[in-house]
Amino acid sequence: MKKLSGIKHFKLYVWLIPAYLLLHLLADILEGAGNFPERAVNQTWLAVYLSVVNYWLLEYTLPGLSWKKLLSAIFLLLLYCFLLSIGFFIWRQLGVTLHIFTPLGKPVSISERIGILTGSSIGAVFFFGVIRHVYNYVNLKQAAQQLRIERQQAELNYLKSQTNPHFLFNTLNNIYSLARDKSDLAPESILRLSKILRYMLYETSGPYIAIEQDLKIMDDYIALEKLRYDDALRINFNHDLENMKQSLPPLLLIPLVENAFKHGVSETRDRPFIDIHLSIKNRQLVFIVKNSTGDPAGDYKTKENIGLSNLRRQLELLYTDYTLDVQQEDFEFTATLKINLESHV
Missing domain, CATH: 3.30.565.10 (Histidine kinase-like ATPase, C-terminal domain)
Structure with a gap:
């Protein structure tokens, strides 16, 4: 059952990641920003990182947190804080070094850049988290509805299984009466x-x-x-x-x-x-x-x-x-x- 749920969530991210990327590209178009091909490559590079981090955060880390493992939970949360801030900045710089990410706009300080990227990563966590919550809620309602239908069908079959033997029992009694009278x-x-x-x-x-x-x-x-x-x-x-x-x-x-x-x-x-x-x-x-x-x-x-x-x-x-x-x-x-x-x- 857990494996099946993981497959469903993986399929969710298959279309959720392109949707997140298209949302940012649409925002660039509406803002009238130039250099669209470079911006598309930049957004794709950043989206890859945020998608992987959010996938592990929402699907593996948060579901496994508990009060019994408080120190481990604190360490993991601090780790994700690093990944969504400084780690995100390092990923951007890696793209620049590999000539994949093209810096656009006026240069800013490292601390300001980390702040901008941190805000973007928090927005990504919110986006992925809300969509995932809605997706789980819909699936839960569908599963509950399906379970209700299956239970009702099982009860209906049970009622039929009671009615039919009861009906036949009465009919056999009638035949028994005729046979007893040698009719x-x-x-x-x-x-x-x-x-x-x-x-x-x-x-x-x-x-x-x-x-x-x-x-x-x-x-x-x-x-x-x-x-x-x-x-x-x-x-x-x-x-x-x-x-x-x-x-x-x-x-x-x-x-x-x-x-x-x-x-x-x-x-x-x-x-x-x-x-x-x-x-x-x-x-x-x-x-x-x-x-x-x-x-x-x-x-x-x-x-x-x-x-x-x-x-x-x-x-x-x-x-x-x-x-x-x-x-x-x-x-x-x-x-x-x-x-x-x-x-x-």
């Missing part, structure tokens, strides 16, 4: 279950799926549940969709239907029913599931089973604009889900 409907129920399993294994791995595929599985699940009941159970399932190909997270709606069977009609003795309505218009989804219950409103306590609680959490992770309301009336339970599909995170 002729058991083979058909196993066939429908295999279709649901195939869908879960091969179609629900992605973040989205066409709504028509989820509707087919919902039809299979309803048909599978109906095998347990006689003709007394009334089921009404209708939908009004602008586009059957529009996308939706897979198996997002099935918990409400499952809840209607397991905690609704299975406990209803007199005229059980389930009414399901789905509409999507202008990317606004409305899903209403109404079912009979075995208790009057006063005796019924709405409780969040694993299906509903997982659904609520998935909605929190997936959308910013949604509502999930449940309402208990006398011998009737209604769940209403509304989602603005444009608000997907």
Whole structure:
């Protein structure tokens, strides 16, 4: 991780050093200074020195300072004070000796020249330090955002891993009941279950799926549940969709239907029913599931089973604009889900 961070900072200096040089050259142009080719070479010579010193100062020396090594820290800071003042002057003079740096303007004393160069080096430290701080801050925010996304995705996958076995467990219970009664409907129920399993294994791995595929599985699940009941159970399932190909997270709606069977009609003795309505218009989804219950409103306590609680959490992770309301009336339970599909995170 530390090596990766060093590589990132090295790449930062690859464009930061030319930017620093161009900034000084632009200042010379705006001041109308002559001898531009010589000034460009001079600024390049000075920028090489300041870039190396600032790189070691900001990337290696300052991060390693600590109170435990106070004497060492004081020595290093004094060393950099020397490098950014007298050392910078010596570098300039080396350029003059090698005929790389061309003295321009009126001559000044050595102490005055060291003062000018020291001011320039302090400005360079400020420039490199501020840019580096901003760069680290942006990277930190991006890393935090990426970590948040990865954590949410991991939680979402965990919720799905809970929901699917829970859904299959209830379905297997239904088939077990038919097999125990030696019903002729058991083979058909196993066939429908295999279709649901195939869908879960091969179609629900992605973040989205066409709504028509989820509707087919919902039809299979309803048909599978109906095998347990006689003709007394009334089921009404209708939908009004602008586009059957529009996308939706897979198996997002099935918990409400499952809840209607397991905690609704299975406990209803007199005229059980389930009414399901789905509409999507202008990317606004409305899903209403109404079912009979075995208790009057006063005796019924709405409780969040694993299906509903997982659904609520998935909605929190997936959308910013949604509502999930449940309402208990006398011998009737209604769940209403509304989602603005444009608000997907």
